[in-house]
Amino acid sequence: GAGVSQSPSNKVTEKGKDVELRCDPISGHTALYWYRQRLGQGLEFLIYFQGNSAPDKSGLPSDRFSAERTGESVSTLTIQRTQQEDSAVYLCASSREGNEQFFGPGTRLTVL
């Protein structure tokens, strides 16, 4: 497919466990973003990757959150020692040079 894909689509985990979320951006898109969206809320910026530049991690809420990206391809968002307040939809988006961001379907994370 030509769009942004994310996996898993749903993840249920127990408090204290680590989770890893994956994002496959659109081929050729140099920029990749992670956002968090709590129920009924707007999108909260987490982290931004642009090519081989150092990522902008200014939105990560705590040191339990980290993300990696290999070149201009796949990215993984890792949440360690999950807490109930981490429950949300995690959205990934990619873009080229323009202002339009293309979003994936998201991963719905539920921490019990």
Next chain:
Amino acid sequence: GQSLEQPSEVTAVEGAIVQINCTYQTSGFYGLSWYQQHDGGAPTFLSYNALDGLEETGRFSSFLSRSDSYGYLLLQELQMKDSASYFCAVRDSSGSARQLTFGSGTQLTVLP
């Protein structure tokens, strides 16, 4: 820091025109974007305004006044499928080059 304000809910009938306003406070403003998100879906890009004035794309138009830190999304000839959440988002110099800060969203309900 940045802040955006938009109404939480708007209701209109099919065929009508609706305007969703967005006011913002940012530093070093670059542009205002609008995204649409259906329930359970991914946000999709609607428009981007960097300069003052009205941008028209089919039934949707977006307006920006930088001096008033204000913009709006205008939806004409409303259809049932337009029922969704609409988010305004700003790019400014406080974040990375392409980082967006999103408002909390406006839930539009279109009635028959």
